[in-house]
Amino acid sequence: MSGGRGGPADRAGAVPAGSDGQRSTRARGPGRLLIAVYGIFALATTARAGFQIATKFTEAPLAYLLSAVAALVYIVATISLARPGVRAYRVSFAAVTLELVGVITVGVLSIFDARAFPSETVWSAFGRGYGFVPLVLPVLGLIWLRRNRPERTVP
Amino acid sequence: MIDPFFVVGVLVCAMAAVLCLGAALLRQPPNDVTILSTAAVELFLLAYAVGAVVRQVTGEPVLGEAWEFWGYLLTALLVPVAAFWWAILDKSRWSNIVLAAAGITVFVMLFRMEQIWAGEAGL
Numbered sequence: 692m693s694g695g696r697g698g699p700a701d702r703a704g705a706v707p708a709g710s711d712g713q714r715s716t717r718a719r720g721p722g723r724l725l726i727a728v729y730g731i732f733a734l735a736t737t738a739r740a741g742f743q744i745a746t747k748f749t750e751a752p753l754a755y756l757l758s759a760v761a762a763l764v765y766i767v768a769t770i771s772l773a774r775p776g777v778r779a780y781r782v783s784f785a786a787v788t789l790e791l792v793g794v795i796t797v798g799v800l801s802i803f804d805a806r807a808f809p810s811e812t813v814w815s816a817f818g819r820g821y822g823f824v825p826l827v828l829p830v831l832g833l834i835w836l837r838r839n840r841p842e843r844t845v846p
Numbered sequence: 847m848i849d850p851f852f853v854v855g856v857l858v859c860a861m862a863a864v865l866c867l868g869a870a871l872l873r874q875p876p877n878d879v880t881i882l883s884t885a886a887v888e889l890f891l892l893a894y895a896v897g898a899v900v901r902q903v904t905g906e907p908v909l910g911e912a913w914e915f916w917g918y919l920l921t922a923l924l925v926p927v928a929a930f931w932w933a934i935l936d937k938s939r940w941s942n943i944v945l946a947a948a949g950i951t952v953f954v955m956l957f958r959m960e961q962i963w964a965g966e967a968g969l
Contacts, residue, residue: 714877718936719936719938720936720938720940721940722940722946723932723933723936723940723941724930724943724947726968727929727932727933727944727948728947730932731925731947731951734921738917738921742914744872787892794876
């Protein structure tokens with residue numbers, strides 16, 4: 692399970708890698724980038740949802756509430772992915788799954804019921820306004836989580 | 847007319863992104879080159895902030911929402927710092943892609959700031 696899966700060029704001297712003690716295995720290697728992108732989305736969607744709700748909530752309450760939900764999902768995913776432990780793993784799994792369900796649901800609805808979903812949320816049209824990153828991100832997130840499952844008791 | 851600040855910013859961000867991605871392709875952990883390129887992005891943003899203050903007080907104010915512009919700018923100033931902190935804690939080639947992502951993010955934010963300054967934006 693453990694072992695040098697990350698970058699081969701790593702200098703193992705700097706960080707006590709390998710020992711899964713308190714450092715999250717999910718925050719190493721590619722996970723570093725994944726969490727960084729989640730962080731960027733958490734920041735961007737929180738700012739946007741805050742702006743939308745503060746200035747024009749009545750225009751499209753459902754869409755803007757969804758913006759806020761999306762922002763919350765990104766925040767939870769970012770923090771739980773970065774933290775070690777089985778509980779954080781479960782939380783991040785739930786958050787990333789919810790994100791995937793959200794982007795697909797809102798993506799489909801925004802195409803069939805454009806009025807309820809003006810293309811102003813992250814997940815509208817499968818995240819087209821964000822280069823479809825919102826659609827790719829949860830898939831990569833689930834793959835990463837699957838490859839970094841916490842240790843289980845050997846059957 | 848294109849804002850010269852924007853041209854410089856695009857060049858600095860592009861240079862940082864290319865250098866960091868190149869280093870990642872060469873399987874390098876963050877090194878002087880990639881860290882300095884990220885520092886250059888931060889330095890540009892500081893210069894941009896000074897320039898924005900000067901333009902604001904010399905009668906060439908933001909045409910869009912002022913608080914939105916300054917919100918963007920303050921957030922953008924934090925991006926290279928946060929990316930640097932996050933990247934150096936794990937010395938792998940992926941950390942260089944994190945630094946590259948910071949350059950790309952700052953570019954997108956700069957693009958939005960320019961739109962807000964020209965008053966052609968709206969979230």
